[in-house]
Amino acid sequence: MNLTELNRVATAMVAPGKGILAADESSGTIKKRFDAIGVESTESNRRDYREMLFRSREAMSRYISGVILYDETIWQDAKDGTPLVKLIETSGAIPGIKVDEGTQALPMCPGETITVGLDKLADRLKKYYERGARFAKWRAVIDIGSGIPSMTAISVNAHALARYAALCQAAQIVPIVEPEVLMDGDHDIDRCYEVTSRVLNKTFQELRVQRVALEGIVLKPNMAISGKKCPSQASVAEVAEKTIRLLKACVPAAVPGIAFLSGGQSDEEATAHLNAMHQLGPLPWGLTFSYGRALQAAPQKAWSGRPENVTAGQNAFSHRARMNGLASKGEWQS
Numbered sequence: 001m002n003l004t005e006l007n008r009v010a011t012a013m014v015a016p017g018k019g020i021l022a023a024d025e026s027s028g029t030i031k032k033r034f035d036a037i038g039v040e041s042t043e044s045n046r047r048d049y050r051e052m053l054f055r056s057r058e059a060m061s062r063y064i065s066g067v068i069l070y071d072e073t074i075w076q077d078a079k080d081g082t083p084l085v086k087l088i089e090t091s092g093a094i095p096g097i098k099v100d101e102g103t104q105a106l107p108m109c110p111g112e113t114i115t116v117g118l119d120k121l122a123d124r125l126k127k128y129y130e131r132g133a134r135f136a137k138w139r140a141v142i143d144i145g146s147g148i149p150s151m152t153a154i155s156v157n158a159h160a161l162a163r164y165a166a167l168c169q170a171a172q173i174v175p176i177v178e179p180e181v182l183m184d185g186d187h188d189i190d191r192c193y194e195v196t197s198r199v200l201n202k203t204f205q206e207l208r209v210q211r212v213a214l215e216g217i218v219l220k221p222n223m224a225i226s227g228k229k230c231p232s233q234a235s236v237a238e239v240a241e242k243t244i245r246l247l248k249a250c251v252p253a254a255v256p257g258i259a260f261l262s263g264g265q266s267d268e269e270a271t272a273h274l275n276a277m278h279q280l281g282p283l284p285w286g287l288t289f290s291y292g293r294a295l296q297a298a299p300q301k302a303w304s305g306r307p308e309n310v311t312a313g314q315n316a317f318s319h320r321a322r323m324n325g326l327a328s329k330g331e332w333q334s
C-alpha cells in the first residue's frame, strides 16, 4: 500500500470548490428515477443519460472531483465507443466505483439491515483498479425508529465498513466510508445527532482495530438533520452548527476529507447546509458534497429521455454542480 498516493487521491476528491457526483444508482434505483420522468430503464438509456452527465464539460472540469459509478457503467462505452471511464478521466475527474452489493435483513434484528458484498471483494477491486477506479464506496444503512438502531446493527455494519476499507487500501483504492443514518421518520435533529454520534464512534473504532489508515479514506456521512416527518424542522443554521459540532467530536483530523450524502434533502437545502457549515471554519478536514439526488434531480427532469434535451440536461447539471462548488467554499448565495 502506498499511503502517500492514497492521501493524494483522497485530498483531490475534496479539493475546495469541487465535490463528488454520486452516479452509482443500482439498476433498481435508477429505474425508480427513470419511472419518475417517464423513461424506460434500458441499458442504452442508462448509458445515454450518464454519458450526458459525463460530457457536461463545465460541470465536470470545474466542479466535480470524482464520479462514483455502478458496476454496469464502469464497463460501458459511450455511443462513439469511448469508455465512459475515459470521458471522466479526460474531464480531469477521478473515476470511482460502488462495491457494496446492497442490504439484507439482519437476523434477530427486526427492521434492520446489514450491507453485503465482502466475498470476493479483493478480486473485484483488482479488476476495478485496472479499469481506472481510484476510489470506491460502501454504504451502510442505519434506520432510526422505535427501539432502533440496535447496538447489534451499528456494530456489524461498522465491522463490514472497516473490512471493506482495509481491502480497498490493500488494493491501492481510497475507500469512501459511508455510514448513512436515514432521515426518514419523525425523529428530531437531536435524536439524529445522538444516533449518528454512536455510529461514527463505532465506525472509527472498527477502522482502527482493522488498521485502516485514516489519512487514506474519505468519510461520507449524513448531516445532523431533522427527520423528514418531524413536525419541527431545524433551521439551516442549526443543521450547520450541530453537524460541525458532531463531526469535530467524532472524526479525527487525520481524515483528509468529508463528503456528505444528500439523503433526500431538496437540492437547495443540500447546498445551503454545506455553505452554512463553511461559515463556521476553520475546519480540520476538507468538507464537500458527494450528492446523488441533489445533483441529478434537475438534469433528469430537464432531459426526460429526449436527445433534443441533452443541452438542457447538461445546463441543469452544471448549475447544481456550480452552486455546490460555491457552497464547498462558503461562497454560495441564495
Ligand code: 13P
Pocket (backbone or CB within 6 Å): 022, 139, 178, 261, 262, 263, 264, 290, 291, 292, 293, 294
Ligand atoms: P444521495 O445524495 O441521493 O443521498 O446519494 C448519495 C449516495 O451515494 C448514497 O449512497
